[in-house]
Amino acid sequence: MTCTEFLAQLDEMLDPVLAGPLRADLEEHLRSCEHCEITLNTTRKTIEIYRSHELYAMPEDLRDRLHKAILAKCKKC
Amino acid sequence: MSTSIQSQGTTEVHPDVRLVERARQGDIAAFEKLVKQYDRQVFRIANHIVQNREDAEDVVQDAFLKAYEKLDQFQGNSKFYTWLVRIAVNESLMRLRKRRTGRMVSIDEDVETEEGSMPRDLADWSPNPEALYGQSEMAEILRKTIQGLPPGFRVVFVLRDVEGLSTEETAESLGLSIPAVKSRLLRARLQLRERLARYFRHRGAEAKQDGAR
Numbered sequence: 001m002t003c004t005e006f007l008a009q010l011d012e013m014l015d016p017v018l019a020g021p022l023r024a025d026l027e028e029h030l031r032s033c034e035h036c037e038i039t040l041n042t043t044r045k046t047i048e049i050y051r052s053h054e055l056y057a058m059p060e061d062l063r064d065r066l067h068k069a070i071l072a073k074c075k076k077c
Numbered sequence: 078m079s080t081s082i083q084s085q086g087t088t089e090v091h092p093d094v095r096l097v098e099r100a101r102q103g104d105i106a107a108f109e110k111l112v113k114q115y116d117r118q119v120f121r122i123a124n125h126i127v128q129n130r131e132d133a134e135d136v137v138q139d140a141f142l143k144a145y146e147k148l149d150q151f152q153g154n155s156k157f158y159t160w161l162v163r164i165a166v167n168e169s170l171m172r173l174r175k176r177r178t179g180r181m182v183s184i185d186e187d188v189e190t191e192e193g194s195m196p197r198d199l200a201d202w203s204p205n206p207e208a209l210y211g212q213s214e215m216a217e218i219l220r221k222t223i224q225g226l227p228p229g230f231r232v233v234f235v236l237r238d239v240e241g242l243s244t245e246e247t248a249e250s251l252g253l254s255i256p257a258v259k260s261r262l263l264r265a266r267l268q269l270r271e272r273l274a275r276y277f278r279h280r281g282a283e284a285k286q287d288g289a290r
Contacts (some may be wrong), residue, residue: 056124
């Protein structure tokens with residue numbers, strides 16, 4: 001397997017439920033390719049970091065204001 | 078942050094469907110429950126697309142109002158949340174278009190770029206990159222980095238990886254094919270990884286990589 005082929009299947013490696021022959025091929029490539037291992041690990045970390053940080057939190061006062069505005073408009077429909 | 082609503086293949090009626098039914102019959106309290114359940118997600122998605130807080134607030138209002146007006150069109154063969162996200166994405170793109178004084182904005186914009194199709198930065202990251210920055214500094218880095226992606230990559234990454242929609246739901250929300258979602262997701266992930274590497278790479282890795290060239 002080449003690095004390009006590995007990369008095309010990166011999604012499969014990031015899916016924890018994947019098993020079977022494809023995963024075995026991907027893992028075999030990883031054992032001999034440090035660059036792909038780094039790419040996989042840092043891509044996984046990229047996703048984790050974005051998932052664990054709330055970049056656009058919605059304060060409660062804003063929620064209340066928007067709820068009232070939405071429901072007032074709905075009642076007029 | 079992901080929202081699990083209904084597993085595929087179950088025959089059980091999801092609570093959202095009952096709320097939609099009640100809201101259709103004029104029960105505003107039922108619709109309010111749906112608003113409370115999904116307002117944060119819609120606000121996040123809108124912010125990621127329009128990149129402006131005031132516009133994102135307007136999108137939240139407009140998306141829920143439009144959903145309310147169109148409740149009769151909700152078929153129930155997709156999840157309510159997926160249907161709502163589609164409305165929110167369209168409202169966000171319309172808002173972006175207004176801000177850009179009428180210039181067309183679509184999720185296909187700038188997706189032909191070759192950037193990020195192959196990894197260039199091959200240095201490993203610090204074992205705990207989050208320890209390198211304070212909470213607000215980290216948030217700023219993440220915001221700035223994702224804002225640099227073309228909208229068509231950004232929105233796929235946000236729906237799939239941040240909000241936890243499946244590939245199929247992301248495709249349905251954006252009106253894209255499944256292969257298009259997969260291709261954009263890969264490019265988005267690789268571009269983000271590449272751009273974050275400048276902040277998170279292991280100390281000394283730069284010198285090591287430069288020496289290897």
